[in-house]
Amino acid sequence: MPPSEPIVVASGLRKSYGTSRRPVTVLDGIDLILHRGEVLALLGPNGAGKTTTVRILSTLLRPDAGTATIAGHDVLTAPRRVREVISLTGQYAAVDEKLTGRENLALMARLAHLPRPAARARVDDLLEAFDLTDAADRRLTTYSGGMRRRLDLAAGLLRRPQVLFLDEPTTGLDPRSRQGMWEVINEVVAQGTSLFLTTQYLEEADQLAHRVAVIDDGRVVAEGTPTELKRRVGEAGVELTFGSAALAAAAAAALAENAAVQEDRLVRMPTDGSVAHVKSLLARIEAAGAEPEHWEVRAPSLDDVFLTLTGRVARAAEKEVAA
Amino acid sequence: MTTATANPTASTRAQRIQHAGSDVLAMTGRAVRLVIRDPDSMLISLVLPITIMVMFVYVLGGAIDVGMDYATYATPGVILLCAGYGASNTAIAVAEDMIGGAMDRFRSMPILGPAVLAGHVIASVAKNLVTTALVLVVATLLGFEPDASLLEWLGAIGVIALYILAITCIATYVGVIVRTPAAAGGFGFFMLFLPYISSAFAPPETMPAWLRGVAEHQPVTPIIETIRGLLVGLGSDAAPATDLGSTALLAIAWCAALMVVFLTAASRAFSRRRG
Ligand SMILES: Nc1ncnc2c1ncn2[C@@H]1O[C@H](COP(=O)(O)OP(=O)(O)O)[C@@H](O)[C@H]1O
Ligand SMILES: [Mg+2]
Numbered sequence: 001m002p003p004s005e006p007i008v009v010a011s012g013l014r015k016s017y018g019t020s021r022r023p024v025t026v027l028d029g030i031d032l033i034l035h036r037g038e039v040l041a042l043l044g045p046n047g048a049g050k051t052t053t054v055r056i057l058s059t060l061l062r063p064d065a066g067t068a069t070i071a072g073h074d075v076l077t078a079p080r081r082v083r084e085v086i087s088l089t090g091q092y093a094a095v096d097e098k099l100t101g102r103e104n105l106a107l108m109a110r111l112a113h114l115p116r117p118a119a120r121a122r123v124d125d126l127l128e129a130f131d132l133t134d135a136a137d138r139r140l141t142t143y144s145g146g147m148r149r150r151l152d153l154a155a156g157l158l159r160r161p162q163v164l165f166l167d168e169p170t171t172g173l174d175p176r177s178r179q180g181m182w183e184v185i186n187e188v189v190a191q192g193t194s195l196f197l198t199t200q201y202l203e204e205a206d207q208l209a210h211r212v213a214v215i216d217d218g219r220v221v222a223e224g225t226p227t228e229l230k231r232r233v234g235e236a237g238v239e240l241t242f243g244s245a246a247l248a249a250a251a252a253a254a255l256a257e258n259a260a261v262q263e264d265r266l267v268r269m270p271t272d273g274s275v276a277h278v279k280s281l282l283a284r285i286e287a288a289g290a291e292p293e294h295w296e297v298r299a300p301s302l303d304d305v306f307l308t309l310t311g312r313v314a315r316a317a318e319k320e321v322a323a
Numbered sequence: 324m325t326t327a328t329a330n331p332t333a334s335t336r337a338q339r340i341q342h343a344g345s346d347v348l349a350m351t352g353r354a355v356r357l358v359i360r361d362p363d364s365m366l367i368s369l370v371l372p373i374t375i376m377v378m379f380v381y382v383l384g385g386a387i388d389v390g391m392d393y394a395t396y397a398t399p400g401v402i403l404l405c406a407g408y409g410a411s412n413t414a415i416a417v418a419e420d421m422i423g424g425a426m427d428r429f430r431s432m433p434i435l436g437p438a439v440l441a442g443h444v445i446a447s448v449a450k451n452l453v454t455t456a457l458v459l460v461v462a463t464l465l466g467f468e469p470d471a472s473l474l475e476w477l478g479a480i481g482v483i484a485l486y487i488l489a490i491t492c493i494a495t496y497v498g499v500i501v502r503t504p505a506a507a508g509g510f511g512f513f514m515l516f517l518p519y520i521s522s523a524f525a526p527p528e529t530m531p532a533w534l535r536g537v538a539e540h541q542p543v544t545p546i547i548e549t550i551r552g553l554l555v556g557l558g559s560d561a562a563p564a565t566d567l568g569s570t571a572l573l574a575i576a577w578c579a580a581l582m583v584v585f586l587t588a589a590s591r592a593f594s595r596r597r598g
Pocket of ligand 2 (some may be wrong): 050052091167168
């Protein structure tokens with residue numbers, strides 16, 4: 001990722017709801033930068049303030065304090081300029097159920113003021129690119145969740161935005177549809193669109209983002225590349241599962257150094273992941289007469305990152321709370 | 324920087340107006356489809372006029388003496404009742420749209436914000452004009468006997484269209500300001516209730532004095548009297564047929580005032596309302 005000019009700059013964003021006597025702070029001073037061509041993932045559990053941040057950046061909501069510019073235009077003083085360069089695909093589908101896929105895209109094309117022949121061609125291209133050509137003339141009531149999300153994303157792309165905001169693009173999708181979304185999102189990014197993404201899924205940030213900002217309770221608690229964040233948690237480890245706690249203890253003793261019995265039958269030992277190192281470890285265990293039932297080399301996941309940074313598991317990660 | 328820099332206003336402004344017009348057209352197309360593809364509400368819009376007309380003529384008509392055939396007397400009122408129902412559906416549709424995901428997308432686009440409201444208004448007026456035609460057909464089958472020239476017909480339709488436009492603007496405002504679609508439903512109750520306290524279904528002279536005061540001064544009465552005066556040539560104590568011109572002016576003034584006030588209010592409230 002070559003360093004380049006910032007295209008989204010947010011500084012000191014604050015937002016509270018509730019009464020002035022009992023304010024509920026939702027954003028507590030958010031600073032963020034997205035560079036041109038880059039993908040930034042705002043990663044956090046439900047209620048962390050992701051949607052609020054996106055709504056402020058996309059001119060839908062005024063912050064109580066702080067500033068934000070998109071491509072040099074201030075979201076507060078030049079919202080129309082901002083709207084000309086961004087596109088938002090929010091957490092809840094922005095496509096009309098009662099219209100067909102093609103009608104939804106055609107509406108966006110008209111609102112983009114594309115001349116008719118160009119509009120028709122663009123709609124056809126997008127339907128094709130998002131694998132919706134066969135379903136184009138069916139109403140959305142017949143679409144699967146994955147098809148709806150793809151159409152929603154396509155609708156946001158009609159105007160070829162410079163900055164794309166995607167608020168939890170795969171929440172609620174099954175693994176296969178999620179994979180499909182990641183593929184189309186990566187294609188959009190490959191064409192040069194800068195992407196500001198929010199997600200509750202650590203794996204998603206790892207898959208899509210160049211940089212991750214971890215947000216918790218309205219504050220950015222960590223920022224860096226997925227690799228950097230993983231490094232903060234530690235190196236990869238080989239995990240060995242034994243038939244009994246006694247065997248696990250024997251193996252740990254044979255490995256000495258920094259091997260640790262994790263759960264009573266599981267031993268974790270740092271490794272660089274090379275075959276030679278793993279072989280030598282296994283040889284030492286066998287010599288001690290402790291044959292493992294199962295082993296795997298595991299890189300630290302962003303789940304581990306979150307646990308380390310916030311001291312707790314990402315709460316309510318699977319629960320959909322209207323917000 | 325010098326003053327020689329091209330002044331962008333002229334062409335940009337023309338283009339903006341053109342874009343705004345095309346935004347409204349696009350949103351109208353959307354709203355029309357949303358109306359047509361709501362089979363439940365379409366069905367009710369068709370059944371309701373027939374039911375109400377039949378009820379008034381056969382159930383109530385025998386008991387109410389207005390000095391003329393009751394179908395002929397009540398038809399203008401039924402037209403307004405059905406338009407009121409249509410408007411209440413518009414309030415609900417707008418309220419639903421306000422909390423739907425599409426609104427965030429529209430607001431984040433460089434388009435004329437209230438175009439989406441204009442789309443609802445135009446689609447709703449078109450739908451209610453169709454309903455009006457249906458009421459007239461059913462009324463004629465049940466004994467409605469208008470006595471009007473082509474010019475009078477055009478005038479009556481114009482006043483009806485104005486009324487529909489006015490209450491649609493009110494409905495749109497209601498749809499924008501309520502928090503939930505269910506709350507917008509309350510507007511429907513009000514709109515269905517309003518024509519009863521007017522000269523729509525019974526002459527105000529038969530009402531108690533205080534109610535009569537309300538009936539004679541609310542906008543529905545001059546509108547009803549104008550429509551009835553044009554189509555049937557019948558006046559009342561409050562608005563004698565000989566004085567149709569001033570009644571019509573009053574009706575038009577009411578509609579225009581309501582329209583301007585609520586259209587402005589709706590588009591202000593729309594721009595102010597942010598999640
Ligand atoms: N309009 C609102 N009024 C009151 N509280 C709100 C409003 N919008 C969001 N919140 C609260 O702000 C917090 C952050 O919300 P949100 O930005 O939607 O989080 P996320 O998108 O990360 O799940 C939540 O606790 C939510 O309940
Ligand atoms: Mg959210």
